Amino acid sequence: MSRLTAFKVPNDVVFFAVWLPFALAFLEWPPQIFWRGVLAAAAYTIGLALAVVYQSRVAVLTALTGSAVFFALQRQAKRSLAAMVLVACGVVLVDAAFGFKLIGKLQASWTSRLPLWLAAWRMFLASPWIGHGIGSFALRSPYDLDPASLPAWIAFDPRGIPWAHNLYLEMLAELGVLGLSALLFLMAFPLGKQPKHPPTSQIERFARAAGTALFAFALSAFFELSLWRQWVGLAFFLTIGCLTATNKTQEGAP
Template sequence: MLLRMTLAIAIILMPNLLYLKFGTAIPGLNPANLLLVLLIGALALSDRDKAPATTGIMTSPLLLWVATLTIGFAIAIITSPMGFVDDLTHLKNLVFFPLLYFVYRRCGLDLTWTRRLIHLSMAVAVFAGLDAAIDALSFDTSQYSDAQRSAGPFGGVNASNRAGVFYAMFLPLLLATALFNRDRPKLRLAALLGCAILAIGIMATFSRQAYLIAIVISALLLLRRSVLLAAMLALIAIPTAALLPDAVSERIAGTQQYDAVGAVQLDSSTASRFEIWSGAWKMWKDHPLGVGINRFPHYLGDYSSTHESRDAHNAFVLMLAECGLLGVAAMLWLLWRLLKLGLAIREVTLPDDHESRALYVGFMGATLAMALGNVYGTPFFDGLVMGNFWALCGLIEHYVALKADAAPAPAPDTAEASDPRVIGACFPLSARALPGRYASGERFAERHMPGRQHTPS
């Protein structure tokens, strides 16, 4: 029971670490250290005999990821030493949250509690979305303002894009549960309510990338469920789009603006990203091995003076600039293995297993949403955003292992009944009468039907 509570508390805490405040009476106690203590305790309490015996799907790419970041750390402190403690802390933050996968993969819980923790991760995302929706109640929805963007538990206005990606990542899991989990109507209704809350939370972030991700992934899931259903909902959604708050419509329309002579141009936020990416490309050409982790903001001023000390706004661009081609390769391998993890769910899904089918479709959607979210931002390196996703990956693989163990054993003989060897095994006289056709029947019976009594020749 203590193990279950420890794992559940960690899932609840991860997106909400900024809300935790500790006094100075306990030296060294902060939210991150508390989470670390909880996870170490979970490892100590877990039943390793019940953990999957095989190597995890994500193990090799995650180990390469850690090695790549460590090399980037070494490059940073050798080529441009600035603050060893700060760089080491940055490395710790980058490495810590992906390792949650190992904790939850080897948790040793049974299928019921594994399922509950997966549902808990969805519920935590819904409450985070509700937090953003409540913040939006005080907004002036008649016009868009950069100061009126909700980020829920993830911080201030500057974290709104990352909050939008978090909501968009967990939206497919809830939507797939509502669409495919046919045998649990109450759960489907709860998931549908959660989808509505997350949709409102995404709108409250005013993140255009989150809008696009949510629309694209939702459309793909609806098409997989039913083309007719997707078409009907599209016909309903098109006219109701006019009911959206003016601020949302203004934010979407603001991507394109017009100059004094009426020429179309990108807004400053979008245009600045292209300038930053151009500077990152030049940075990589000058430093093929990368400039080292935590160095991109310091080098960017040499290549784009108007955007000094800015974020890369693209996780792949950031890895190229800081860790070179090895960093990009490590990240792409991670994404590929995440898709392979999703396919592993399909392999253990029986025709009437609606829960596993919903989990397969939802996790694939969540993985795609996470990848898209890092094309226009860098939430991949934010532990508050990615912590529960890595925990979910571990739970998914543990779920797959439990499902595989619980699957019915295949029949000893999978051959067709019309196979001559089967006939020869069942009817020894036929085997003696037609030795050319049924002579192998007894040998077949000895190998595939060990419990059968055979008539001696």
């Protein structure tokens, strides 16, 4: 995909899809032309277009779901529905310009991750509390999976794949219940600190964007993410930091 070590495969554009709710937080209704809004609209358009151009099903799912959740949190049903229809039309138009390659990929098998998930689950069962160690999935998973035992309807990729394409199963396989518990705690902790009565609408929008970004991260983690991808840890902690910062601002801190 690129010479950058952080972005090596098409699905790495999920990084941009996770952050799209922050671009939406800068947009106003009715639309106003000012530099901040123009930059936000451009950032959102580019991020969504990247997901379509690189034919990343996970990135498109993350972008659309994150956008839908952010719009739903605005509690304006008609505007939210109109916005999602506009976003969906944008996805179709960009895909049409590239020969409907994304739609073609959507019709391909979605079962290729199941063998990886099964291997990670078997690793977890073998050492449920502390796992097999960081990086052990790449080394051990080929021995925990027999392709001949898989049903015919499951697509098997014979290439060596170093991560489980599921962050939660990867944590269970490599660090066990203790590792997964730590991950889930980090995800849930800032959500429990959110004030119930935000003082300003702008801070409230940022808080919703941060919460939606965390939701988008958690969703994409179910299908793709791995801590071996350099941007995943960065996106995770930045999202938690943004959510914590909005919490403190709403509590009266500068």
